[in-house]
Amino acid sequence: MQASKIKMTKRIKQILFLLIAIAFSARAASARQSPSDQPKQGAVERVAVARGENRESLKRYKSENGILSAKTVILGGEFRVTTVIPFKGNFAGYHHLEIAKPVSLVGKALTPDEARRQIAKFKSQFESRRLFETVVGIDSYDPTTASRHKQSSANAPSEKSVEADRAESPDAPIGSFDDLVARDKRRALGEDAGQRPAADKTLVVVIEVIDYAKGSRWKQALPLDLGKSILTVRLRYYEKSTGEEVGRQIISGQSDGSSLLGPLSPRDGLSGVADGFIDQVTRRVAASEK
Amino acid sequence: MAKKILLLTITLATIAGGTGCSLRSVATSVPSRVFREVHGLRVRSYQMTPVTNDLRQYKAIEIHKLNNLMIDEIPARSVEQLNVGIVKQIRALNYFDHIAVIDGANDSQEKQADQPGEEITDAMLQPTLVLEGYIDDFTPGIPKLRYIEQGNNHAILTVRIMVIDKLTARVLGRMNITVENTRITSNVERMVGKSAEEVARYVRRSAAHPSETKEAYASVQN
Numbered sequence: 001m002q003a004s005k006i007k008m009t010k011r012i013k014q015i016l017f018l019l020i021a022i023a024f025s026a027r028a029a030s031a032r033q034s035p036s037d038q039p040k041q042g043a044v045e046r047v048a049v050a051r052g053e054n055r056e057s058l059k060r061y062k063s064e065n066g067i068l069s070a071k072t073v074i075l076g077g078e079f080r081v082t083t084v085i086p087f088k089g090n091f092a093g094y095h096h097l098e099i100a101k102p103v104s105l106v107g108k109a110l111t112p113d114e115a116r117r118q119i120a121k122f123k124s125q126f127e128s129r130r131l132f133e134t135v136v137g138i139d140s141y142d143p144t145t146a147s148r149h150k151q152s153s154a155n156a157p158s159e160k161s162v163e164a165d166r167a168e169s170p171d172a173p174i175g176s177f178d179d180l181v182a183r184d185k186r187r188a189l190g191e192d193a194g195q196r197p198a199a200d201k202t203l204v205v206v207i208e209v210i211d212y213a214k215g216s217r218w219k220q221a222l223p224l225d226l227g228k229s230i231l232t233v234r235l236r237y238y239e240k241s242t243g244e245e246v247g248r249q250i251i252s253g254q255s256d257g258s259s260l261l262g263p264l265s266p267r268d269g270l271s272g273v274a275d276g277f278i279d280q281v282t283r284r285v286a287a288s289e290k
Numbered sequence: 291m292a293k294k295i296l297l298l299t300i301t302l303a304t305i306a307g308g309t310g311c312s313l314r315s316v317a318t319s320v321p322s323r324v325f326r327e328v329h330g331l332r333v334r335s336y337q338m339t340p341v342t343n344d345l346r347q348y349k350a351i352e353i354h355k356l357n358n359l360m361i362d363e364i365p366a367r368s369v370e371q372l373n374v375g376i377v378k379q380i381r382a383l384n385y386f387d388h389i390a391v392i393d394g395a396n397d398s399q400e401k402q403a404d405q406p407g408e409e410i411t412d413a414m415l416q417p418t419l420v421l422e423g424y425i426d427d428f429t430p431g432i433p434k435l436r437y438i439e440q441g442n443n444h445a446i447l448t449v450r451i452m453v454i455d456k457l458t459a460r461v462l463g464r465m466n467i468t469v470e471n472t473r474i475t476s477n478v479e480r481m482v483g484k485s486a487e488e489v490a491r492y493v494r495r496s497a498a499h500p501s502e503t504k505e506a507y508a509s510v511q512n
Binding site for chain 2: 068079083272
């Protein structure tokens with residue numbers, strides 16, 4: 001009898017230990033994602049991490065359902081995506097990602113520290129997914145500057161292109177056999193350049209925070225539907241060199257303590273937005289890769 | 291014997307846990323559901339540029355249609371309801387002597403004004419406020435999910451409002467207003483109506499009592 005008691009006590013201890021270990025590992029996972037331990041930087045954060053991309057796993061990629069899924073039922077942190085301008089172009093050509101510092105449209109409610117936390121979270125999640133060669137946090141991005149730069153370079157043709165245009169003109173002299181061969185080569189190259197996808201493009205994401213509430217876990221514990229953590233952002237996607245907007249989405253994440261873990265869940269509004277953001281870009285890249 | 295006791299304990303614990311959980315969910319979901327029905331149409335507003343000037347001199351206002359950044363993701367009916375609602379609510383304030391409504395598509399032409407032709411020139415000479423803004427976010431939500439209290443199911447409308455001095459084009463105040471509807475019994479129309487009310491309230495507060503808006507930059511009913 002005594003032996004069985006000891007055995008039972010041991011087993012209970014084992015179960016308790018297992019539960020504590022699970023709780024700690026969940027906490028540690030959330031802490032790993034939390035950028036509070038990241039070194040504080042100045043206004044301009046420009047740290048490129050070149051880990052190299054690996055898009056092999058994208059073939060088996062299954063998109064996430066942010067509104068209702070097992071993950072959101074257990075952990076909370078659900079998200080909603082509203083696509084305002086659908087993605088344009090081939091995303092497989094983007095190998096670099098630049099994420100601009102979130103612009104606050106909620107006044108001082110979004111503190112600089114919180115903005116840094118957001119960008120660090122997006123960056124770390126993209127890096128762990130290895131979708132892009134480099135993921136960089138930038139201070140800001142102005143698409144009008146890029147488009148103006150492109151226009152000015154297009155308006156000022158090079159000496160070579162002027163010469164080529166003159167040679168292609170119907171009034172141009174027929175020329176020798178060598179001239180004809182050179183002209184054919186030039187045409188073939190020109191067609192190639194027109195058809196070839198830009199191999200090393202950079203995708204820039206501009207983030208505008210349009211709704212933010214930090215939330216309170218104490219209030220979430222009350223059965224009064226209070227203390228929600230909310231983050232809603234508008235994401236504008238740009239092709240860096242041209243300044244063309246290739247997509248626009250609203251992503252909203254929330255955590256209200258109604259999940260199975262309740263207020264103890266490590267997820268918040270930002271977790272939902274990060275999941276939605278990464279999922280949307282991954283989906284598009286995966287579709288383009290296929 | 292020990293095995294039997296262990297099995298019994300586990301069975302009892304499972305039953306107790308299960309019953310406890312279901313009782314807990316019933317006990318906790320009723321108050322939150324009732325509370326949500328009462329308090330489910332919530333407003334979060336964020337002061338982006340606080341009003342620091344005394345705006346009591348402005349007795350004329352030009353209301354521009356809101357710039358729709360959601361394009362086709364918000365029904366035209368809701369956009370119309372919002373724009374008309376704002377005008378109606380500002381008229382109901384009985385604060386401004388002259389109210390002009392400007393069509394966003396054609397800013398140079400006034401669609402309608404509260405005063406006949408000759409008075410318009412007088413109105414243009416006096417200090418005039420311009421009310422402009424953007425529709426930043428909209429979703430009708432998923433009412434079915436609200437019944438089972440699961441998922442990201444609420445309806446939401448976010449507008450950004452600017453109060454500008456017409457003569458100098460200086461922005462006098464900017465506010466972000468989000469109305470969220472988590473009620474099961476309510477609908478999108480109610481939410482849009484509430485947004486219009488909130489915009490009018492902000493205009494009234496800014497125009498008549500500038501000191502009030504200085505106090506708090508963010509008001510979150512959460």
